[in-house]
Amino acid sequence: DTAVSQTPKYLVTQMGNDKSIKCEQNLGHDTMYWYKQDSKKFLKIMFSYNNKELIINETVPNRFSPKSPDKAHLNLHINSLELGDSAVYFCASSSNRGVDGELFFGEGSRLTVL
Amino acid sequence: AQKVTQAQTEISVVEKEDVTLDCVYETRDTTYYLFWYKQPPSGELVFLIRRNSFDEQNEISGRYSWNFQKSTSSFNFTITASQVVDSAVYFCALAYQKVTFGTGTKLQVIP
Numbered sequence: 001d002t003a004v005s006q007t008p009k010y011l012v013t014q015m016g017n018d019k020s021i022k023c024e025q026n027l028g029h030d031t032m033y034w035y036k037q038d039s040k041k042f043l044k045i046m047f048s049y050n051n052k053e054l055i056i057n058e059t060v061p062n063r064f065s066p067k068s069p070d071k072a073h074l075n076l077h078i079n080s081l082e083l084g085d086s087a088v089y090f091c092a093s094s095s096n097r098g099v100d101g102e103l104f105f106g107e108g109s110r111l112t113v114l
Numbered sequence: 115a116q117k118v119t120q121a122q123t124e125i126s127v128v129e130k131e132d133v134t135l136d137c138v139y140e141t142r143d144t145t146y147y148l149f150w151y152k153q154p155p156s157g158e159l160v161f162l163i164r165r166n167s168f169d170e171q172n173e174i175s176g177r178y179s180w181n182f183q184k185s186t187s188s189f190n191f192t193i194t195a196s197q198v199v200d201s202a203v204y205f206c207a208l209a210y211q212k213v214t215f216g217t218g219t220k221l222q223v224i225p
Contacts, residue, residue: 041153041203043215056212090159100147100166103213105159 003027006091006106013081014114020077021109023091031055032074033103034066035090043090049074078111086113116141118208118216126222127196135191135219137206143167148182148189149207153218159205165189196223 004025013019025032033056034046048056049068063079078085088110092103117140127133139148150162163173165182173180177194193200201223206216 041218041220043205043218045212048212088157092159100164100209102147102149102161102164103159104161107158110157 002106004091004093004104004106006089006109008109009107010110010112012112012114015081015083017081018077018079019081019111020075021089021091021111022073022075023106024073025091025093025104026072027093027095027104029093029095029104030071031094031096032068032071033092033094034074034076035092035105037088037090037108039087047074047076081111081113083113086111116143116146116208116210116212116214118206118214120204120206120216120219122219123217124220124222126224128224129198130195132192132194133196133221133223135193135204135206135221137189137191137216139187139189139206139208141208141210143210146208146210149205149209149213150180150189150191151205151207151215152202153205154199154202162191162204193221196221198223198225 006023031050033048037043046060047066051071052068065077068074088108090108091106119138146167148165152160170182179192181190203218203220205218208214
């Protein structure tokens with residue numbers, strides 16, 4: 001039973017389209033995250049939610065909108081996709097707002113924008 | 115501000131060699147946590163170890179060992195007798211309220 005699951009695993013789409021990636025965790029964690037990993041493998045935090053409340057919002061274009069319907073789900077919606085959005089997006093969760101940093105990651109969603 | 119530096123972008127070793135991956139961090143906080151994660155070619159991120167800032171004891175787990183030195187703000191990772199399965203990108207990370215990752219070191223173990 002996967003602890004942090006993301007769908008879809010692969011996504012290929014055209015510039016200008018809107019797409020969503022879904023994430024669910026069954027660990028009972030209060031905090032969830034979205035990370036972006038670019039082609040150089042840099043891992044950068046985008047958003048963090050704690051009990052459905054946004055707590056970290058790094059400098060991310062407002063075309064990216066996270067939504068947390070409940071503490072077990074954190075979805076990422078991207079409007080007007082651009083070539084530079086091509087990356088692997090990782091969802092993660094932790095038990096205590098990331099204070100001690102142990103993150104449980106999903107398998108990643110590889111987004112390719114053509 | 116927090117910062118994690120992994121100066122080695124890529125390392126190649128021959129199987130059975132020992133290899134050390136360097137990690138240097140910067141933080142103004144006195145309480146923090148340090149981590150290593152492994153990302154094999156399959157892409158998932160695997161947690162390896164966590165250390166808090168008050169525990170400078172070195173740790174050994176099988177062929178893996180970690181050396182935490184607060185005086186030099188370093189948290190280095192050594193793999194003894196490397197194996198092909200160790201080939202991966204390794205990330206060092208620093209956590210205090212949020213997690214900051216280093217840029218990763220790609221390790222290639224050649225048979």
